[in-house]
Amino acid sequence: MNTYIKSVLMLFVLLGTLNVNAQKLAEDIITESSEPAEDIYIDDIVQKRLITENRTLQYEPIREADIAWQKTIYRVIETREKMNLAFRTPVRPFFEILRDLAMNGDIVVFKDNAGQPDYKSPMTAEQVENAFFKTDTTTIIDYDTYEESIKIIKSELYYEDINRYRLKEIWFFDEEASQLKVRIIGIAPVQDVVDPETMVVKYPELKFWLYYPTAREYLSKHRVISDENDVAPMTWADLFEARFFSSYIYKITNVLDKRVKDNYLTGSDRDGINMLLESEQIKAELFNFEHDLWEY
Secondary structure, eight states: OOHHHHHHHHHHHHHHHHHHHHHHHHHHOOOOTOOOOHSSOOOOOOOOOTTTTOOOOOOOOOGGEEEEEEEEEEEEEESGGGGGGGGGSSSSOHHHHHHHHHHHHOOOOEEEEEEEEEEEEEEHHHHHHHHHEEEEEEEEEEEETTTEEEEEEEEEOGGEEEEEEEEEEEEEEEEETTTTEEEEEEEEEEEEOOOOTTOOEEEEEEEEEHHHHHHHHHHHBBBBBOOOOOTOOHHHHHHHHOSSOOEEEEEOTTTTTOGGGOEEEEEEEEHHHHHHHHHHHHHHHHHHHHHHOOOO
């Protein structure tokens, strides 16, 4: 009997010791001071890591012998259209993403050559800075001595100044897959240069061209702001791959290297409408080209 009581007492002592040690271990591991503040105070339900840890799939390799047909097309994305308002969101505008990637050296940007990317001429660090910051001078008057001095001011280019983006893409027919495919090659932000006297747009200035195939990996780390769902996992790479944007065609490869608007320089009020109609006609021809391949 004494042996049984001693065994029970030893069991209670052992359990008490284990409980104290477990509590001490929990206090050592989970403490307010040892846990990072960003893991404690989350301005959300959980930490969102799906986008930051996202990896972009590489393009499927294409053999030159499998390309039976190819056309180079240039498009314009007008950011003031309803479908393209995500480019202008003040939360994280697309132009700021490109600016940060270019300024940090994550992506290489290239010069513009008559509206086309010059992928043999990457821009230097100074040229990149000049693309995002405008240097100007102003006169400052010292009202004590009435002396004038010139001060250099550097103003930043904001996303509101970018109303359009140009896209260079290649449409091709892959014989191996028996499918018409498209690859985006370059993206260029466009700033309108306005005449300060008449306030009329003189000419569009292409700030730079980026090489989209190498920028896909970085664009896949940034979420697209959506009106429908705050947790929508669409990234900027997904937006371009799914072609979730509205655009119009302003040039397609041709013998005379003409743009669409070069055919409408009559000064008529219908020139703009005619150019949009021809752009839609080119889109319809692309659709019909693939559709006709499957006719019996």
